[in-house]
Amino acid sequence: MEKEYRALSLENKTFKCLVSSDIFKIGLFWKDKELTRGNGFFSITEFSDGARFYSDKADCKIMESSESGICLRLIWDNLPIEEYWEIALKDNGVINWRIRVKLLQELDIIQHEVGLNIVSDYNRWLTSCEKGRFPVIRKKSSEWIDLEMDNPMVKAVGLFDSSLPFFSLPGLVFDFNNTLKFNRINLRNSPPQENIRGLLLIIPHKDEVKINQPGMLHDVFDADMRLIDKINLANYFRPYKKNDTQRWRSYSRDNIEINRSPGLSHHLLKRFKYHFHNRDIWYVIYRAILYALYFLKSSNIPDFFYYYRKTKKFPPASNKEKFVLENGRLKVVVAPSKACIDIYWDNKRLTENLGFV
16 A cells, blocks of 8 residues: 655656555656556666665655655665655756765675666667667567667667657657766666566766765766657757767777677677577678678777777788678678678678778
8 A cells, every 4th residue: 555645747747756665666657648667767776796776675765845856765674875866847847867875884886777667669769879679579588688789878868659640659868968977878678578668777886986985975867857759859869979979989999898809709799690580681781781880980990900900910911810700691701900891691792892991
């Protein structure tokens, strides 16, 4: 039985926060239709020993409430940490969600995961750098499945459905431009019994933003959520494109061991296998070309060859300098020393000269 109930409304959108002794749920509504599923809003705190604590397992108490906002305190049994959620209605129907953490003793938190569980009606997604489709939630699936993204280091993501405008849901934008700079987005599909789209932000706590001082309130997460007509979604993301691409390039240089060719081959093979199982061989070839164009446009392939040459002395050209990605009849051959990437089908070369240019 619900012990406490708070409802905040703005125009034709209603935001509800439900708090009880045995359930903690925050739901997002539009015209009385719930856009979230399960617990709605959630957070996961991960420690250096691998322990993970979930917000739905915490005891929640309403600290403050008004017509325009609410403040919640989350505490866990036998865990010396307090988490404060501040949720406020801003101008133009924007909902702001902020999370701060207070340590009661010294602990080593390595990352937070914060996000929303969304209805499966949303089957498309969009960022400043790319767009895609959520795969169909398959009946035989028993685990959450992460979607592949070319650039997860973006500052906002939008969800929308593919139905006709009159029958469709509004586009939902999750904008975390004010959150720590090291975050990356993750989109997920749930097992069929839950029928949920997962949208979460992974926030690693590196040396510059380490959460290790007891008694202080540490800012962890700050995001705006807004509903936008889906035909205007692309316009919302245009100002983010340049900075998001630069952030991904910077992250790639600092965090990815690009001087190891097996790591690159594993990365590409994983992507091609994913596309092959979900679509067909021609889509795999199409995506391979798009990957090449994207990396060339963002200067990641020149960076790869620059750092690869910088960290390894190449012998005279030979077949041993190549590594091969194979999936059935499709084969991709990468020769770093020649800056050449070729695609083969049944051992017939489909590219010429340097392949991807």
